[in-house]
Amino acid sequence: MRKKDWLIILLLAALKMVLPFLLSHPAFGLHRDEYLYYEQGHHLALGYLENPALIGWLASISSLLGGSSFWIKFWPAVVGAATLIITAGITKELGGRSFALLIAGLGIICSGYLRVHFLFQPNFLEIFFWTLGAYFLLRYINTQQHRYLYLLFAALALGLWSKYSVVFFAASMMFSILLSPHRRMLTQKHFWLAVLLGVALAAPNIYWQATHNWPLLHHMKELRETQLQHVDRTTFFKEQLLMLLPVAFVWIGGLIWLLLHKKYRFIGLTYLFCVGLIAAGSGKGYYTLGAYPMLLAAGGVWLEQKLARTAFWRAAFVVLIIALTLPIIPLLLPLRAPQDMARRNEELGLKNIGILRWEDLQDHPLQQDFADMIGxxxxxxxxxxxxxxxxxxxxxxxxxxxxxxxxxxxxxxxxxxxxxxxxxxxxxxxxxxxxxxxxxxxxxxxxxxxxxxxxxxxxxxxxxxxxxxxxxxxxxxxxxxxxxxxxxxxxxxxxxxxxxxxxxxxxxxx
Structure with a gap:
């Protein structure tokens, strides 16, 4: 990779890491879920009733470092930066150069990931390991080096230690490979040895689930009876557009580019299968966020090819992404004091578009996540x-x-x-x-x-x-x-x- 490309990636990653700390108002503390995950760090185990163990292990490190809000939120910030770097790696694997890297990186910064990478919740780990898995699979496709198969299934296993929804991504990836010319990899012994490696790495958590009467199933039933009972398919698919609104044209263009590209079509199919499976399971819209970095990478390549040798239009699209992002930052991060934010929300009429609607289907003065950070x-x-x-x-x-x-x-x-x-x-x-x-x-x-x-x-x-x-x-x-x-x-x-x-x-x- 050229020095110029590395400079772009590292500058974007640094911006990604510090932005939430610079923008969020100090009146907002930890989110209700963050208190749970932090407390898990004081009770280290191979699993917990709500989630796998990895976030609890990170919480234990935060506790050793003093347990301040900074050290708790350090993990989503640094993993968010790492996700951007891996997304840049996917961009390079797809043939992208400097402009494609810039567009893909902005996609990780200027979107719903801004909030995800501010909250100490398993979602930031899930997104990272999905992205890492896609990168290793692409590396294998491009190099045919068997080590990337082992790294792929190691990444998926670590994804299972982060959030069980990695099963949707892994299944979607396998379905798409079966429908592609790359299905010949399933006949290789290294593929199945890599699968065994992944199973071995995931086995301790699976054992914990078995010895605790499969709390995952109990938790899923509880979610369906509480949080997921109000989820409808129309809202789910609308959220797929809204979560990454400033860069929607990037990932949509990337998806089309992938589906038309014989070698990389399986990535687009992986996305479609994944969204379909999660929608069929009545999942929330943000459950699919791990599937978008690979589309943003492809979108950066697509846009770079479309705008070859047209510096003016390249600059115009960068300005467009930033301009579309600025108005939605207050929706993603708590920039103002709670009273000021509530007043601003009312002035903007956010109740009329559902932004302030909570899980109880009622509208409130603040976004639910922000109201969960005070009191x-x-x-x-x-x-x-x-x-x-x-x-x-x-x-x-x-x-x-x-x-x-x-x-x-x-x-x-x-x-x-x-x-x-x-x-x-x-x-x-x-x-x-x-x-x-x-x-x-x-x-x-x-x-x-x-x-x-x-x-x-x-x-x-x-x-x-x-x-x-x-x-x-x-x-x-x-x-x-x-x-x-x-x-x-x-x-x-x-x-x-x-x-x-x-x-x-x-x-x-x-």
């Missing part, structure tokens, strides 16, 4: 204050019970008092597996959205109930979350709670 410190500080106001003897026999993993993770992250932190439990998600086998349950400090119902028997075993405080920030998704003190349990409370928790853990082989 947590208020909740944690108020809960800790309520706990510390209790006598020392009462603190020793108090359980702090949170309804959701976001609440539990936020309290764990923001709390200062070690005793308070040690008392926090939650039966939502993997937090369930971290609950001690026995509880000293004289008092219970409850953190949740609603007062427990009368048919929730454990809560009926306390002599008194006191509403202590709640989240008062109306822009937070946690607005109204309550802190309630249940005092003086009878002798039935602890056995009932333990029995119920043991039954829940038994679903997962614990």
């Amino acid at each position: 947590w410190d208020e909740l944690a500080h108020k809960a800790e204050k309520a706990f510390l106001a209790m006598p020392d003897s009462a603190q020793q026999n108090t359980v702090v019970y949170c309804r959701s993993y976001g609440q539990a993770g936020a309290l764990k992250y923001h709390a200062k008092d070690p005793l308070f932190r040690s008392k926090i439990i939650c039966d939502n998600g993997t937090f369930l597996l971290w609950i001690p086998d026995s509880l000293s349950l004289q008092h219970l400090l409850f953190v949740g959205r609603d007062m427990p119902k009368k048919d929730d028997a454990v809560f009926q075993q306390f002599a008194s109930v006191h509403l202590i405080d709640s989240v008062t920030n109306p822009l937070s998704r946690q607005y109204g979350d309550k802190i309630i003190l249940f005092k003086n349990a009878n002798e039935r409370a602890a056995p009932m709670a333990t029995q119920g928790l043991d039954a829940m853990k038994a679903q997962f082989g614990e």
Whole structure:
């Protein structure tokens, strides 16, 4: 690769890495999911109920580095930059030169990836390993060197350690290869040895799933009953255009170029199969984001060939991408303070186009992801204050019970008092597996959205109930979350709670 090309790639990668840190407003903290994944770093395992283990291992490194917001968000930023570099590698494999590299790199910067690479969630790892897998397969096609087959399946295995949706990508890739002249690779022993390598690398996590009664299936069922029940196909396909709107003409042009290119047609087919499989499975629109870097690379090559020796039009398309990106940056990153952002959203009429619609199908002042980044410190500080106001003897026999993993993770992250932190439990998600086998349950400090119902028997075993405080920030998704003190349990409370928790853990082989 020429020095000029490397300079373009490294400058774009550096911009990609620092942009979210430069643009985001400090009033926004961690997202609810980030609290969960960070806490997983304190409980290293081969798997978790919601996701594979890799993000938890990265969280443990962030914890060793101090656990600040920067070190948590460092991973999506640096992996986002690495994704851009691998996308540039795909561009070179497809025959692209400097302008194609610039266009492909801008595609990774000026699109929905801007938000993905700001959040410490498995999606940034998923996108990287899909892209890396596509790169290694292309390298094999272009060089016929067997080592790239082994690297391909190693990348797919690491993708499985990141997010299980890599199965959709791997299946789509295999379908497309079967329909191409490259299917002869399936007759080679190195292909099947590479498959065995991938299976061996993925085996520990598969073993963990098997010994915990396949929590992946339980999690998928839960998603279908909650978050995915409102997903419709029309919205899904509309999101395919909106997620990468400033560079939509690039990836669409790249897709057409691939489908018309006999040697590389399998890449376009991989995309089509992948989108079809995820749509058939009622997945969310952003589940397909890992399939677009290879199309952006192809689009850069296509545009470079179309605009050969026309410097004016090349510059014009770069300006066009940037101009289309600037208006949507406030939709992708929290640039302003929450109140200012809510006011701006209203002025722009974003409610009228569905941008502010949450999973509850209602419109709100802020985008759901941004509302999920505020209010947590208020909740944690108020809960800790309520706990510390209790006598020392009462603190020793108090359980702090949170309804959701976001609440539990936020309290764990923001709390200062070690005793308070040690008392926090939650039966939502993997937090369930971290609950001690026995509880000293004289008092219970409850953190949740609603007062427990009368048919929730454990809560009926306390002599008194006191509403202590709640989240008062109306822009937070946690607005109204309550802190309630249940005092003086009878002798039935602890056995009932333990029995119920043991039954829940038994679903997962614990």
